[in-house]
Amino acid sequence: MSALAAPGRDRVTLNLAMLINMLSIGSTMMVMPLAADLAAPLDMPLQHSGYIAGLAGLAAAISSWFSAPWLDRFARRPLLVSLATLRFLVLLACGWVTTSTQLMWLFALSGVFAGPMAATLMASVVDMTPPAQRGRQLAYVAMGFSLAGIAVVPVALGLSQWLSWRWAFIAIGGAGLLLTLLVAMLFPLLDEHRAKRPGRLRFRTEPLWLWAMLVVGLQAGAHSLLIPHFASYFRFNLSVAQGVIPLLFLLGGLASMAAMQLSGRLIDRGQALTAVIGSNLLLMFATLIGFVWEQMLLPLILVFPLFMAASSARFSAAQTITAAIPPPEQRAGFMGWQNTLAGLASGAASVAGGFWLSSAPDGMLIGYSTLALLSLMGVAAAFFGTVMIVLGLRQPHSDSEVREA
Known part of the structure; x- marks a missing residue:
């Protein structure tokens, strides 16, 4: 059905x-x-x-x-x-x-x-x-x-x-x-x-499959370089009161939900490139002004929800777009491999971030701006990969349901 x-x-x-x-x-x-x-x-x-x-x-x-x-x-x-x-x-x-x-x-x-x-x-x-x-x-x-x-x-x-x-x-x-x-x-x-199942699924090396795996790995890794250390960074580097940090995460979560719905609506209206370009550019902007530059250019209460919203929107857009790559009889396996790469990239990035950072006697994290720069580079690479997938799905030979996205 x-x-x-x-x-x-x-x-x-x-x-x-x-x-x-x-x-x-x-x-x-x-x-x-x-x-x-x-x-x-x-x-x-x-x-x-x-x-x-x-x-x-x-x-x-x-x-x-x-x-x-x-x-x-x-x-x-x-x-x-x-x-x-x-x-x-x-x-x-x-x-x-x-x-x-x-x-x-x-x-x-x-x-x-x-x-x-x-x-x-x-x-x-x-x-x-x-x-x-x-x-x-x-x-x-x-x-x-x-x-x-x-x-x-x-x-x-x-x-x-x-x-x-x-x-x-x-x-x-x-x-x-x-x-x-x-x-x-x-x-x-x-x-x-199951009616179209040809046999045991094997990992495929077609360009769209490989772009999809690369994108999900880069997105998860870039996100996990920063996320595990946000609370400490806010408290010790930005002097945010401990009681305010849960409010920031609440605002970030609410902004994420709204942004994902907006991204989904754009894709359903055939504006996949708009959703991809808009979410990725906003994420790179928020990362740059909020975490790469030592002096934050906008209030954190604006930057952090923007970061979370843009990150969630670009993830949602990529997930919807890549879901159109495999035929139905290969869909769950394709998503299983994506989950593997996302999990491994996320774990590796979390560990790498922990090794890279050090802390001053007052608790301030040292090296966070460098991590943010690496995250920004990962976002840019995933952005390029997602655009390549959208363009590839528009080719006449594509079987995808979203070739008109």
Whole structure:
């Protein structure tokens, strides 16, 4: 079934996809903020929270790569239900661990299912959505990333403080299982792609495929050079009061959601190049005036939401455009490989940024402007790659549904 006939049911399934995406991403986001609550009861050094999140991310990337050739051999709904059930069951089990080692390995196991689940989820959304609406629908599901930071992380922290850190995992795992049950009841089977399945999918080296992989890796890497260190940079380099930093992230999240919807609407109206050029130029502008130059030229309360909005919009545009490259029978595998490269690039950039930076006795980060310059160069390279994909999809030989984008 390529599109849902009933608009009401279409909206329900889209909301389910977004909520599952939000919970899955939020479960990974919450580990670092929960570190202080996990340390004492699990006898865990604070820095080990980074190992927990890092191992889960690595597990997701590796499992995405090795599962990609097989994901399109199954109907989307039963595969999604199976992977989501395993993902959220393991997260639920994290609420009963007694040592940090148990938590580390259980959380890593949840990452094994997270990578293929995310690829199958996005392939399902593309399958269910007519080409003329994909920009907005994919942007809506991708809003789960922003909502994870705005809603899931604060709720997890609140549960940890009011009840116990265990309830953060129990609540997310339980809510995820409930949503998975609704997916089993309400999602269409989504198995039309199997009729055209030629055999085991192999990684392809056509230019559009390679541009797509390069773009997603550069975008994730450039973003992760800066994001993990924003809170420290704001506090110690820019002297932002600690209580103001959550407000900045809230504004950034709200701006991101609005920008992704705008980007999706532009693509659906056949203005893909406008969305790509506008979002990337704004992101480079915000990076340059906010973080490359030592003296910020505009107030942070304007620069940071602009940065987050532009970054999210260009990611949403690239995701929608690259989703049109593979045929339906290769869609989930293609997205699985993209997830692998994004995860590896993000992790490598985070580690590299941590090694590069140093801190003064007063906490000020040294070398952040250089990281911002490297991020700017990555954004520019990904910008060029995305433009090449748009132009390539417009060629007469392209099979894509968005060749008129």
